[in-house]
Amino acid sequence: MAKELTPRNENYAQWYNDLVIKADLAESSAVRGCMVIKPYGYAIWEKIQSILDGKFKKTGHSNAYFPLFIPKSFFSKEAAHVEGFAKECAVVTHYRLKIDEKTGEIIVDETAKLEEELIVRPTSETIIWNTYRKWIQSYRDLPILINQWANVVRWEMRPRLFLRTTEFLWQEGHTAHATEQEAVEETEKIINLYADFAENYMGVPVIKGRKTEEERFAGAVDTYAIEALMQDGKALQCGTSHFLGQNFAKAFDVKFTSKEGKLEHVWATSWGVSTRLMGALIMAHSDDNGLVLPPQLAPIQVVIIPIYKSGEDMQRVSETAEKIKEELEASGLTVKFDNRDTHKPGWKFSEYEMKGVPVRIAIGPRDLENNTVEIARRDTLEKQVVSRNSVDDVVRGLMEEIQQNIYRKSLDFRRNNTFMVDDWDEFKDIIENRPGFVLAHWDGTRETELKIKEETKATIRCIPFDAEIEKGKCIYTGNPSDKRVLFAIAY
Amino acid sequence: MAKELTPRNENYAQWYNDLVIKADLAESSAVRGCMVIKPYGYAIWEKIQSILDGKFKKTGHSNAYFPLFIPKSFFSKEAAHVEGFAKECAVVTHYRLKIDEKTGEIIVDETAKLEEELIVRPTSETIIWNTYRKWIQSYRDLPILINQWANVVRWEMRPRLFLRTTEFLWQEGHTAHATEQEAVEETEKIINLYADFAENYMGVPVIKGRKTEEERFAGAVDTYAIEALMQDGKALQCGTSHFLGQNFAKAFDVKFTSKEGKLEHVWATSWGVSTRLMGALIMAHSDDNGLVLPPQLAPIQVVIIPIYKSGEDMQRVSETAEKIKEELEASGLTVKFDNRDTHKPGWKFSEYEMKGVPVRIAIGPRDLENNTVEIARRDTLEKQVVSRNSVDDVVRGLMEEIQQNIYRKSLDFRRNNTFMVDDWDEFKDIIENRPGFVLAHWDGTRETELKIKEETKATIRCIPFDAEIEKGKCIYTGNPSDKRVLFAIAY
Numbered sequence: 001m002a003k004e005l006t007p008r009n010e011n012y013a014q015w016y017n018d019l020v021i022k023a024d025l026a027e028s029s030a031v032r033g034c035m036v037i038k039p040y041g042y043a044i045w046e047k048i049q050s051i052l053d054g055k056f057k058k059t060g061h062s063n064a065y066f067p068l069f070i071p072k073s074f075f076s077k078e079a080a081h082v083e084g085f086a087k088e089c090a091v092v093t094h095y096r097l098k099i100d101e102k103t104g105e106i107i108v109d110e111t112a113k114l115e116e117e118l119i120v121r122p123t124s125e126t127i128i129w130n131t132y133r134k135w136i137q138s139y140r141d142l143p144i145l146i147n148q149w150a151n152v153v154r155w156e157m158r159p160r161l162f163l164r165t166t167e168f169l170w171q172e173g174h175t176a177h178a179t180e181q182e183a184v185e186e187t188e189k190i191i192n193l194y195a196d197f198a199e200n201y202m203g204v205p206v207i208k209g210r211k212t213e214e215e216r217f218a219g220a221v222d223t224y225a226i227e228a229l230m231q232d233g234k235a236l237q238c239g240t241s242h243f244l245g246q247n248f249a250k251a252f253d254v255k256f257t258s259k260e261g262k263l264e265h266v267w268a269t270s271w272g273v274s275t276r277l278m279g280a281l282i283m284a285h286s287d288d289n290g291l292v293l294p295p296q297l298a299p300i301q302v303v304i305i306p307i308y309k310s311g312e313d314m315q316r317v318s319e320t321a322e323k324i325k326e327e328l329e330a331s332g333l334t335v336k337f338d339n340r341d342t343h344k345p346g347w348k349f350s351e352y353e354m355k356g357v358p359v360r361i362a363i364g365p366r367d368l369e370n371n372t373v374e375i376a377r378r379d380t381l382e383k384q385v386v387s388r389n390s391v392d393d394v395v396r397g398l399m400e401e402i403q404q405n406i407y408r409k410s411l412d413f414r415r416n417n418t419f420m421v422d423d424w425d426e427f428k429d430i431i432e433n434r435p436g437f438v439l440a441h442w443d444g445t446r447e448t449e450l451k452i453k454e455e456t457k458a459t460i461r462c463i464p465f466d467a468e469i470e471k472g473k474c475i476y477t478g479n480p481s482d483k484r485v486l487f488a489i490a491y
Numbered sequence: 492m493a494k495e496l497t498p499r500n501e502n503y504a505q506w507y508n509d510l511v512i513k514a515d516l517a518e519s520s521a522v523r524g525c526m527v528i529k530p531y532g533y534a535i536w537e538k539i540q541s542i543l544d545g546k547f548k549k550t551g552h553s554n555a556y557f558p559l560f561i562p563k564s565f566f567s568k569e570a571a572h573v574e575g576f577a578k579e580c581a582v583v584t585h586y587r588l589k590i591d592e593k594t595g596e597i598i599v600d601e602t603a604k605l606e607e608e609l610i611v612r613p614t615s616e617t618i619i620w621n622t623y624r625k626w627i628q629s630y631r632d633l634p635i636l637i638n639q640w641a642n643v644v645r646w647e648m649r650p651r652l653f654l655r656t657t658e659f660l661w662q663e664g665h666t667a668h669a670t671e672q673e674a675v676e677e678t679e680k681i682i683n684l685y686a687d688f689a690e691n692y693m694g695v696p697v698i699k700g701r702k703t704e705e706e707r708f709a710g711a712v713d714t715y716a717i718e719a720l721m722q723d724g725k726a727l728q729c730g731t732s733h734f735l736g737q738n739f740a741k742a743f744d745v746k747f748t749s750k751e752g753k754l755e756h757v758w759a760t761s762w763g764v765s766t767r768l769m770g771a772l773i774m775a776h777s778d779d780n781g782l783v784l785p786p787q788l789a790p791i792q793v794v795i796i797p798i799y800k801s802g803e804d805m806q807r808v809s810e811t812a813e814k815i816k817e818e819l820e821a822s823g824l825t826v827k828f829d830n831r832d833t834h835k836p837g838w839k840f841s842e843y844e845m846k847g848v849p850v851r852i853a854i855g856p857r858d859l860e861n862n863t864v865e866i867a868r869r870d871t872l873e874k875q876v877v878s879r880n881s882v883d884d885v886v887r888g889l890m891e892e893i894q895q896n897i898y899r900k901s902l903d904f905r906r907n908n909t910f911m912v913d914d915w916d917e918f919k920d921i922i923e924n925r926p927g928f929v930l931a932h933w934d935g936t937r938e939t940e941l942k943i944k945e946e947t948k949a950t951i952r953c954i955p956f957d958a959e960i961e962k963g964k965c966i967y968t969g970n971p972s973d974k975r976v977l978f979a980i981a982y
Contacts, residue, residue, distance in 0.1 A: 030565075030621055031558045031609065039553035039637060046554060062530035063537060067522045068611075068642055068658050069581070072588070074521075076597050087587060090560070091599055092611065094582040095646040097563070099573075106567050108582055108608055117599055118522065120559075120583065120611070130521055140833060146530060151559055151642065155586040167559050342631060 007288045012232040016283060020161045023291045023355050025278070033159040033166030040355060041278065043299035045169065048277060049149065051201055051296075052171065055193050061145040061173060066127050068151075069118035074126035078251040081125065084218020088155035090120040090166075120153040125219060125244070125270055128174045129252040136176060136266055138257045143186075144176040152274075162279035163236075163491055170274035176266045178258065180245075183267035184222075187243040190271045191224040194239035202277070203294040203407040204228045204284045205414055206238060207437070207486055209462025214449050217270075221245035227461040227486065229414045230283040233435030235461045235488035238280050241271035279491070285379075285406045291356030292379055294406055295399040302328055302395060303357045304337045305348050307364030314341075317363050320388070324361065324373070327392050333399070353378060358402050359395055379406050420484070427475050427487075431456045435489050441481035443474035452476050458487045498779045503723040507774060511652045514782045514845050516769070524650040524657030531846060532769065534790035536660065539768060540640065542692055542787075543662065546684050552636040552664060557618050559642075560609035565617035569742040572616065575709020579646035581611040581657075611644040616710060616735070616761055619665045620743040627667060627757055629748045634677075635667040643765075653770035654727075654982055661765035667757045669749065671736070674758035675713075678734040681762045682715040685730035693768070694785040694898040695719045695775045696905055697729060698928070698977055700953025705940050708761075712736035718952040718977065720905045721774040724926030726952045726979035729771050732762035770982070776870075776897045782847030783870055785897055786890040793819055793886060794848045795828045796839045798855030805832075808854050811879070815852065815864070818883050824890070844869060849893050850886055870897050911975070918966050918978075922947045926980050932972035934965035943967050943978070952977045 005022065006014040020026055025041030028034075037045065053063070069092060075082045096112030099105070121127065128146075135141060149171050156166045173190065177183040191208055198206045206226035216223040220242035227235050246265040249255070254266045285292040295301050304321045308314040318339060325335045336357075338348055345362065352360055362374040373391055376383040379402050386394050417436030421427045430438055442448060442460065452475075453459050467483040474481050496513065497505040511517055516532030519525075528536065544554070560583060566573045587603030590596070612618065619637075626632060640662050647657045664681065668674040682699055689697045697717035707714040711733035718726050737756040740746070745757045776783040786792050795812045799805040809830060816826045827848075829839055836853065843851055853865040864882055867874040870893050877885050908927030912918045921929055933939060933951065943966075944950050958974040965972050 027625075029558045030562060030618065031560045034558035034560060036558065036622055037556040039555045042555045043553065045556075062534065064530045064533045065528040065536075065660065067520045067525035067527065068644065069522045069525060071521060072597055075588070082597065087589070089586065089588065090583045090609070091585040091588065092581045093584045093599065096579055097566070097582065097610070098578070106563055106573060108584065118581070119588070127521065131527055134518075153559065169556065 005288055005290065008231065015288070017161065019282060019286055019291060025282070025291075026161050028159075028161065031166075033156045035159075035161050035165050035167075037169075037275070040299065044281070044293070044297055045275060045278060047297045047299065048201075049171075052197060052273070053147075053149075055197065056147050056171075056173070059145075059189060059193065061147045061175075063148065064146045065148055065150070066124050066131065068121055070121050070124070070127045072117045072119055074130060075119065077126065078219045078247055080247070081219035081251075085122045085154075088157075089122050090153045090155065092118040092120065121150070122152055122154045123270075123272075124148065124150070124152075124172055125174065125248050126252070129248040129254060129268070132174075132176055132266070133252055133254045136254055136256050139178045139259050142176055142178045142256060142266065143182065145173075145186075146175065147171055147173040160279075162275055162282070165275070168275045170272050172272040173270060175269045176249075176254070177269070178256065178264075178267070180267050183245075183269050184243055187222070187224060187241045187269045187271070190241040190269070191226065191239070194241065194271075194273060195226050198226055198228065198238050198280075199407065201294065201296045202281050202284070203296075203403060203410060204238070204280055205407065205411045207462060207464050209464040209467075209486060211240075211462055212446075212449055212460045212485075214446055215460065217242045219244060219247055220270075221247065225462050227488070228280055228284060229417060229437055229488070230280070230491070231413065232283075233417055233489070234491055235437065235486075236276070236280045236283070236491045237461070238277060239271070239273040242269060244268035244270060284410050286356065289350075289381070290354030292406060293356035293358060295358045295403050298356065298358050299334065300336045300352075300355070300357050301333045301399065302335045302359045302361060303348075303352045304335065304361045304363065305345055305352075306337075306339055307345050307362055307367075309365075313365045314339075316368055317365065320368060321363055324363075324391055328395060331392055331396055333395065353381075359398050361391070361395075377402055379409075421475065422472070424475055427458075428456055431458045431487070431489065437461075438487040439484040440475040440487055441472035441483075442485045443477050443479035443481055445477075448474060448476050448479075452487070457489050459490055461486045461488050461490060496779055496781065499722065506779070507770075508652065510773060510777055510782060514847065516773070516782075517652050519650075519652065522657075524647045526650075526652050526656050526658075528660075528766070531790065535772070535784070535788055536766060536769060538788045538790065539692075540662075543688060543764070544638075544640075546688065547638050547662075547664065550636075550680060550684065552638045552666075554639065555637045556639055556641070557615050557622065559612055561612050561615070561618045563608045563610055565621060566610065568617065569710045569738055571738070572710035572742075576613045576645075579648075580613050581644045581646065583609040583611065612641070613643055613645045614761075614763075615639065615641070615643075615663055616665065616739050617743070620739040620745060620759070623665075623667055623757070624743055624745045627745055627747050630669045630750050633667055633669045633747060633757065634673065636664075636677075637666065638662055638664040651770075653766055653773070656766070659766045661763050663763040664761060666760045667740075667745070668760070669747065669755075669758070671758050674736075674760050675734055677760045678713070678715060678732045678762070681732040681760070682717065682730070685732065685762075685764060686717050689717055689719065689729050689771075690898065692785065692787045693772050693775070694787075694894060694901060695729070695771055696898065696902045698953060698955050700955040700958075700977060702731075702953055703937075703940060703951045703976075705937055706951065708733045710735060710738055711761075712738065716953050718979070719771055719775060720908060720928055720979070721771070721982070722904065723774075724908055724980070725982055726928065726977075727767070727771045727774070727982045728952070729768060730762070730764040733760060735759035735761060775901050777847065780841075780872070781845030783897060784847035784849060786849045786894050789847065789849050790825065791827045791843075791846070791848045792824045792890065793826045793850045793852060794839075794843045795826065795852045795854065796836055796843075797828075797830055798836050798853055800856075804856045805830075807859055808856065811859060812854055815854075815882055819886060822883055822887055824886065850889050852882070852886075868893055870900075912966065913963070915966055918949075919947055922949045922978070922980060928952075929978040930975040931966040931978055932963035932974075933976045934968050934970035934972055936968075939965060939967050939970075948980050949978045950981050952979050952981060
């Protein structure tokens, strides 16, 4: 095989990096921390975008676009927000370059210094709420349900492709409501939408819950998150939905006249998922042979590879292959017939395994004689020879089955790596030696949370919505607790 | 009427600005030169994106994503390019802010100064060709046919919504080829694709042609453009496609081994259209009542407005309206039933006229009795009463008819405002007093071109591809010329 990955059990981080490169998903760029998303990786992101966008629109949201730049002073307006976001960011200070007359080099034109620096948006609450002030006067102007697909920048000291990059792509929803209840409902609606997407499209089971104060979005009253478990036992936060209360409305003076004629501050939410989802998708399912993609998000769902020796063989095989391609496309599938004569079938097999194409069909002269084809599925690597006439049925069945199987496999993995722990030594041992999700009691204090983090690197990923009420003692202090929270080492 | 526009013949620029604001398309933001694209405006942009994206994919292109930032030194590598682009741009010099301990204000952290400044991309040739160097070794790696949907920044001193903004949205295609001929063919293919889009979707007739050296893209060997005539007689460049020769391949050292085993520089093209198209769309068709949209790009194609006095009326009208909505949606149309009780029918009529919805259906109790509805078309403002059963047929017919009519109207306007001119005084008179497209002879020199610009502000928009060969004398110098070129005052 031309392309080999570092095995997962040897070096998981290296395996991930190898895979992103070798499956042609993305690569580092000349700008530190910024990545190039290559066509195959971007095609997956386009599928993610298109499905989510459909869901946002179906739930009444519209897209809009707000500026890339945010005046520096906007960050000072919301006290918690500035702490969280105004630090590691790209600062634009000048708006012109010029040629240095002495050296001939391009230099910054010092006469073109901005009066107020502009920050490349790390998130857009401030500029959007500054805009909403003009849009909202009356309860009739509410709700505002807007989403934006955009690039954002957060300066990243230890970048990793898709998982942590200085520039990343995302969507950010920003909604404005007349009542607290409506805003809370919106926050919940979106976290449920994200969970549905993660589970039914990405095939990644997630735990929905509330963030602790420590882990909350800077400026939020409450942050809901979905958390997934990767194959190395680490947690990956896949999406967040924030109930912002009236914080941004107060910071940007956004008031409305209610039905009762009273002047009130507007209630807000914001929510987002990013190209980080690509990291989750890659890490949740893939194996030492390469990417494993759920059919719902695969840019190529079926690849057909011809096996032939002579040109005559090739022509006969091609005819059948083209017919099968047509049939499958008529069934709504995305099919590639790889008839390149520059690569051998074995090379192609490895290539599409690396790229995670869910189903591979091979056709050779013997298949033509027997009226069969060979069908291989990427998730289990199983092969079967099926009759030519049943190809459409079998492949459509496999699309369903693979989608379900990889979800089930991930769910089994999570079940086998989720631990109910009541003892501090056991907690430390698990986190260190066989990391996974740990459900344990916590006394609810920031102090304890930080101490646990300090001693084990584990953080509270969320307080699961479906946590049962049970009496217990905090894993660290022994103080009383009424439900378990979800601990893990996080990406 | 609540919303009135400045009439076009009173102040065209003000009419345009009023319209963009009152039709809820976009507005200026708190960041000078940057706009907020509002949901209704963005919905039109999404239609533009989706149609173009489909056409790019159908012609073999894939999307990808390259970094927002470009290292300053990259701009020095292509001599012509630096002249054109490295000047008015946003320069990132620092990557951190901090709280000033004395004042409590947020300030730039001087210890976080970048070693090399980063430029917010004004266009991406440099970063992309720096990347292609790693992707291309052999003729087998070619062609590369990549497009990117992105935001770009060019510092703008006299911003105008959609037409000239510091940040704008666009697509930029960047292709790499083994031969000159293939690259030239790609350049042509794309300018034809753009022209097809402008004419058959936007309903805007365009002149295809080649730019003069003076007006060429910085770094291109040849620039093709499509030029449209706006209602005020000014030209708007709607899209460009550049044949870059081997300029960027040489600047970034991108070579490949040809089929014959020789090491050669790669041939390149780049091409783009931007949110400026929104400006063309608005200005080409709209009138003093508001926007006029071609059905192909209208986010709402049909609006249904109920006319009622009592709640009982409303209920009966609603039932019929909902049925008509279903019927039309089944025919693939986008329909809005505006059943808000907070606004009167007259207000709604004006509102959807302002927003350019192609067809309006009004239904009242009398219509129910007569089994009719009233149908109004936005382009001509004509109304007709039609039988309830023919609504679907009539509306589908109108979609075609309106699409064609606004194109025809624009084409007539252009015909009536295109002048063949052979006399310098006449040239000056037309440009000054009844601007439009002027077809005149030119001696082919940069000097003459600049002098004409200096004296009249008219520029050569393009040398039309279909210009007939005819002997003539330069309008300015009297020197010999073999074809007419297209002059106009440009946006």
